[in-house]
Amino acid sequence: MQVMRIRGWAGLVVAGLVLAGWNAQARPAPAFTLTDIAGKAHSLADYKGKYVVLEWTNPECPFVKKHYGSGNMPRLQQTYTAKGVVWLTVNSSAAGKQGNRDAAAWVTWLAEQHAAPTALLLDPDGTAGHAYDAKTTPHLFVINPEGEIIYEGAIDDRPTWKPEDIDGAKNYVSGALDAAMAGKPVEPALTAAYGCSVKY
Amino acid sequence: MTVGIRIRLEPGWHTYWINPGDAGAPLSVTWHLPDGVTAGALQWPAPVRLEEDGLVSFVYERELLCLATATTSRTLPVGTHLELKADVAWMVCRDVCVPHDAVLSASVRVESRSEPAPADMVSALTAARDAMPGVDAGWAFQAAATTGAVQLVVTPPVGTDAAVLTRADFFPEARGVIDYAQRGRWTTTGGRATLDMVRSGGDLPAGGLAGVLVWASGEEGAPKALVVIADRVP
Numbered sequence: 430m431q432v433m434r435i436r437g438w439a440g441l442v443v444a445g446l447v448l449a450g451w452n453a454q455a456r457p458a459p460a461f462t463l464t465d466i467a468g469k470a471h472s473l474a475d476y477k478g479k480y481v482v483l484e485w486t487n488p489e490c491p492f493v494k495k496h497y498g499s500g501n502m503p504r505l506q507q508t509y510t511a512k513g514v515v516w517l518t519v520n521s522s523a524a525g526k527q528g529n530r531d532a533a534a535w536v537t538w539l540a541e542q543h544a545a546p547t548a549l550l551l552d553p554d555g556t557a558g559h560a561y562d563a564k565t566t567p568h569l570f571v572i573n574p575e576g577e578i579i580y581e582g583a584i585d586d587r588p589t590w591k592p593e594d595i596d597g598a599k600n601y602v603s604g605a606l607d608a609a610m611a612g613k614p615v616e617p618a619l620t621a622a623y624g625c626s627v628k629y
Numbered sequence: 630m631t632v633g634i635r636i637r638l639e640p641g642w643h644t645y646w647i648n649p650g651d652a653g654a655p656l657s658v659t660w661h662l663p664d665g666v667t668a669g670a671l672q673w674p675a676p677v678r679l680e681e682d683g684l685v686s687f688v689y690e691r692e693l694l695c696l697a698t699a700t701t702s703r704t705l706p707v708g709t710h711l712e713l714k715a716d717v718a719w720m721v722c723r724d725v726c727v728p729h730d731a732v733l734s735a736s737v738r739v740e741s742r743s744e745p746a747p748a749d750m751v752s753a754l755t756a757a758r759d760a761m762p763g764v765d766a767g768w769a770f771q772a773a774a775t776t777g778a779v780q781l782v783v784t785p786p787v788g789t790d791a792a793v794l795t796r797a798d799f800f801p802e803a804r805g806v807i808d809y810a811q812r813g814r815w816t817t818t819g820g821r822a823t824l825d826m827v828r829s830g831g832d833l834p835a836g837g838l839a840g841v842l843v844w845a846s847g848e849e850g851a852p853k854a855l856v857v858i859a860d861r862v863p
Contacts, residue, residue, distance in 0.1 A: 491720065491728045492654075527725045564651045564684055588804070589654055590720060590728050619830040621805030625726045626652035629682045 455577035455618070458570070459560035463519070463550035466532040471517065471548055478574045480514045480606060484546070485521060485558065487528030487566040488538050490625035491590040496567060497542045499592040502584075506545040509606055518546040521558035526628035528566070529553060555629040565624030571605045571615075580605035582620030589623075632668065633754050634658060634717060634733065635694045642721045643688035646676035648802050648840075650686035650809055654720050656695065661714040665702045672696040675762050675843045675854035678798055678809075685809035686722075687800050693719075694757040709739040762841045762854035770859035772838035774828060779807055781824040781838060781859055794822040797844035799857070805831030806838075837861045 458481075462472040473481065484502070486493050496502040506516045520535075522528035530538075535549055552558055561570055561581075571580035585598040605615045636644055636656065645653040660668045673695055676687040699713065718730040745751075767786030772779065781799060785791050795815040801807050806829060813826040838859040846853040 489725065491726055582805070589657070591718065619805070621829075621831060623649075623654065623804075624652060625722070626681065626684045626686075628724070 455573070455579050458572040458576050458578050459557075461552075461557040461560060463552050463557055465548040465550050466535040467548075468532075469548070471550055473572070473576070476515045477576060480509075480574060480609065481572040482509065482514060482516045482602065482606070483561065483563075483570040483572070484516065484518045485563045485566050485568040485627060486518050487520065487522055487625060487628060488530075488542075489527050490566045492624035493566050495590050495592050495595070496584060497544065499595050500543070501595050502567070503543045503545055505600070505602060508603070510545060510547055512606075512610070514606060516546040518544070518549045519552055519557060519563070520549070521552040521555045521563060522628040523555065524553055528628050555627075558627055558629060563622075563627050565622040566627060567624050568622040568627070569602050571602060571609070573609055579609055579615045580618055581622075582617075583622050586620075588621075630699045630737070631754055631758065632697050632699050632713060632735070633694050633757060634671075634697075634715065635692065635753070636689075636719055636721075637692050638690060638721060640691075641723045643679060643686070643690050643723070644693055644719050644721050646687040646689070646800065647671075647673050648687055648800065648804055650679075650688075651684040653686050653688070653722060653726070656693065656717060656719040658695075658697075659716040660697075661716070662699065663711050663713075666699055666711060666713070667702070669698040669700070672761055674757065674760055675841050675852070676800055678800075680810075683810055687809075694753065696754070696757055696761065705739045707739055707741045711737040711739070713737065760851055760854065762843075762856045764856045764858075768855060770838075770857050771862045772833060772859035773862050774806075774833040777828055779826045779828045779833065779838065781813075781826070781857070782862075783822045783824070783842070783857075784820065785822070791817045791820055791822040793844060794824075794842070797822075797824075797842050799824055799826070799840055799842050801838060801840040803831070803834050803839065805829060806833055833861055835861070 458473060460473050462470055464470055510516050520528055567584050569584055570578055573579045582601060584602055585600045587594040587598040601620055608615050645655045647655050649655055658671055662668060676689055679686045679688045712734060714734045716732055720726055720728045769784040771782045783794055799813060808827040808829040811827040813824045816823050840857045842855045842857050843852050
């Protein structure tokens with residue numbers, strides 16, 4: 430019995446080593462075409478050669494309010510779009526669900542929040558959300574100029590809805606962008622996103 | 630002295646375990662206690678699994694009653710008043726999420742003999758304590774992670790059939806390690822039960838895999854809830 434048990438674990442170790450090399454490569458970012466609140470279509474392919482951030486949002490979610498009301502998210506958007514990053518804020522709320530709103534309401538919200546994404550994309554069918562497996566608002570994805578996801582997960586390391594927790598938090602998105610732009614490895618490349626569930 | 634923090638929920642609403650699952654956030658408690666009084670770690674009852682739109686949360690419905698043990702470092706004279714205060718913040722969700730916070734307090738007076746507390750309060754605290762996931766040294770746990778999988782191996786004490794676990798739910802304490810949407814698969818062999826789970830990418834914590842196992846303990850009675858602290862193998 431003891432021998433069998435050891436052999437079982439040894440098998441697991443071998444499997445781990447074989448698969449580790451495969452997983453080390455970033456996964457390709459799923460293609461999408463979504464319409465923004467002005468009616469303009471945006472495809473990921475349009476932005477090949479640039480860093481792209483995808484940020485899932487729902488203005489009525491307390492975790493989203495934490496990062497907008499404090500100015501944290503708008504600041505990130507301003508900082509990185511100024512460096513040539515394409516920042517796409519995505520809403521996947523289905524019709525009739527919380528966060529699904531008309532274009533005029535989105536324009537008002539963006540202005541009130543001093544938000545500065547490149548575009549706000551609407552995904553009411555959840556096609557892009559499911560393709561990326563976006564679970565929460567916020568949930569962030571950083572895509573490199575080659576079209577690979579180099580970071581996905583939480584905005585930072587403080588999984589709460591309280592704005593006072595932003596000060597001193599480690600921001601994973603700026604960390605990933607700064608590292609990648611400096612030619613350094615992105616660490617961590619994957620974290621557990623936190624927030625409200627996406628209202629598919 | 631046992632201190633409880635109770636959240637009562639209206640039907641349809643839920644609040645979250647220490648690991649909320651794919652979305653949500655747990656209750657947070659900041660104690661404000663008199664000098665010489667300290668509160669131990671918050672004790673959480675076993676949650677239930679809630680699946681909505683492919684997302685899995687670990688939640689409480691109807692009620693959450695967390696416990697903590699408060700202790701004093703010195704002998705207190707009879708008649709001493711202790712004011713126990715806590716800033717608590719919690720989130721309740723159904724189709725939408727609403728954060729709440731409150732300042733809770735309780736006054737305690739040191740008596741020369743034990744005074745019976747109100748019966749409903751005692752029975753609520755006793756029931757909560759009895760239902761808490763327990764540490765049982767008779768059970769052995771091991772965990773292993775490969776690139777795509779996490780495995781939990783459970784060896785029950787002699788006399789307990791490992792097959793009781795095949796309908797058990799495992800709730801992992803660490804976030805981002807296990808893909809909750811894909812239910813784990815139990816197999817039993819040689820007196821052990823093995824749960825194969827899909828890994829979501831995060832590392833198994835250096836200390837191993839901690840969490841809670843919950844299963845029905847028969848036709849009636851409360852479910853059995855066991856604290857899991859699984860060493861990492863190899």
